[in-house]
Structure formats: C-alpha cells, structure tokens
Amino acid sequence: MKAQIRITLKKGVLDPQGKAIAGALGSLGFTGVENVRQGKYIELEMAETDVEKARSQITSMCEKLLANTIIENYDIELA
Amino acid sequence: MKSAVVVFPGINRDRDIIHALATVTGIKPVTVWHGEQNLPDVDLVVIPGGFSYGDYLRCGAIAARSPIMADMRAKAARGVRILGICNGFQILTEAGLLPGALMRNSELKFVCRQVKLKIENNRTFFTSRFPAGAILRCPVAHGEGNYVAAPDTLRRLEGEGRIVFRYAENSNPNGAINDIAGIINEAGNIIGMMPHPENMIEPLHGAADCRPLFESLKEAA
Numbered sequence: 001m002k003a004q005i006r007i008t009l010k011k012g013v014l015d016p017q018g019k020a021i022a023g024a025l026g027s028l029g030f031t032g033v034e035n036v037r038q039g040k041y042i043e044l045e046m047a048e049t050d051v052e053k054a055r056s057q058i059t060s061m062c063e064k065l066l067a068n069t070i071i072e073n074y075d076i077e078l079a
Numbered sequence: 080m081k082s083a084v085v086v087f088p089g090i091n092r093d094r095d096i097i098h099a100l101a102t103v104t105g106i107k108p109v110t111v112w113h114g115e116q117n118l119p120d121v122d123l124v125v126i127p128g129g130f131s132y133g134d135y136l137r138c139g140a141i142a143a144r145s146p147i148m149a150d151m152r153a154k155a156a157r158g159v160r161i162l163g164i165c166n167g168f169q170i171l172t173e174a175g176l177l178p179g180a181l182m183r184n185s186e187l188k189f190v191c192r193q194v195k196l197k198i199e200n201n202r203t204f205f206t207s208r209f210p211a212g213a214i215l216r217c218p219v220a221h222g223e224g225n226y227v228a229a230p231d232t233l234r235r236l237e238g239e240g241r242i243v244f245r246y247a248e249n250s251n252p253n254g255a256i257n258d259i260a261g262i263i264n265e266a267g268n269i270i271g272m273m274p275h276p277e278n279m280i281e282p283l284h285g286a287a288d289c290r291p292l293f294e295s296l297k298e299a300a
Contacts, residue, residue, distance in 0.1 A: 014182070
C-alpha cells in the first residue's frame, strides 16, 4: 500500500519561505497570488494491507517523527 | 566538574566545546557517540552545534530520536544539567526536553556574525557569574534559529523568568519571537541557546566575553 503524507505549517506560523516564493512569483509577473505556504510531501510504501491499521501506524509515525506538531499539521492519504 | 559531549553524525562544533570545557574547567569532557545506550556519570551533558544528519527532515529531528536520547531523558529527569548549543538547542526542542521550535531565519539567510546577548536570568547554572542585564558579545552561525512557541508557552516562559538570553541592541539575527536566544526548562537543569559562547572565551577568538559562562558551570558543579 502506498501512503502519501502532506505536512504543512499550522495557521498563524510565519512561513518566510512561502513569502519569498510569493515575492519571486510577483517579480516574474504572476499577479493575483494572495498567499503562498510551503510544505513537505512524503511517500511511504507499506507492507500493511489493512487500510485502518496502516493509517494508525502512519499517524503514529507523524506524531513521533515525520511532523513537528508544535508547528506543523499532517494529512495522510492511502492508495 | 565532570562533563560529557554527545556527538551525532554531522555535528561539527564538538571540538570547540571540548576545548572550552577543558580550558575553563580544567577537566577534559568525555565524548559519547549517539549510538551508545548510556551516558557516563557526569554533572553536565552538552549537545554541541553542527548539522546532525545534514538537517534532513527538520533540524535536529533525526538526532532527537537517537539511541542515546533515552538515557539523556532519564538523566535529565534526575536533575543532570544539560546544555544544547545551536543544533543542540534544536535537538532538545525536537526531543521535547525544551518547549517551542526553531524555524527558518526570517530573512531566509544563514547568519554567521557577532551579536549582543543580554543575560535575562542570572540564576542559572550557566549564567551565575554575570549580573542580571549584563550584555556580552557572542557569535551566531545558523540558518534556522527563529524561535517560536505557542502564545501560552511564551507567556509561561516570560512569566517564570525562563528566558535566559535575549538578543540585545537590535542584533536579533533570525526573527526569533521576543528576541529569544536561549531558554531554560521548568526544573532549571536544561538550557538551550542558538549562539556559540564556546567560540568567544579567549583572546584568539577576538574577545573572551563568554568565558564567565563556563566559569559558572564550574561553580554550579
């Protein structure tokens, strides 16, 4: 089973990289970009075939290592 | 005073802190590899600066889950003093031994320069040789030193006098909230700081402003 994990900064946490990207887009002439937030994307190949078990394992991985829950949220997709 | 310096792959300021501790306290620290299970019986454990695991995933994230960290937690709970400098501070926050997190510098640049530090709290094992409010020069070298914490955490840190060092005289190099450069845990035995005091202890460094910090360690032991 393949797991796709998206890690994003929590609302209210400043994202200087997102701001820099927004600035660069503006200087390339892309107007109307109101906000940019940069995050991470992680793919896992899991031996587990049970969706609920896999989700629970990955949730634990996110809580313990993949995300810093003080500043980040995570979102898990299984396929 | 007996001390240990923990080394992770990618740490590069270990020799600097070993030199500072040996020079000022007179006893060479024991070096401990991150894969060990146990720390020796010491008064102080230092996690030095550097780039453990190449800053992969998040600065300090992988190192904070190393085998040695279980004993570090146990020793911390028993009151052994722990000092994390730069990457060491990032590792301590990632391990949950200090609150908050260190994010990308607000200007997105790696900063390598001298800053001014104000001693906010001189009732700690690392600052007791200074009067409160003393200002000292100290170098910084980091890309992710922008300290953040949830509003309630920040209120507690400020209210309980747990900000140990603050960037002074408009020298905040990274956008850290409330100019925070270093903090202490509630029990008073764990300090984390972004600047590198080990690089300002003798005339060859340009100045010895930070030498009394290491003298404080000796006094506390």
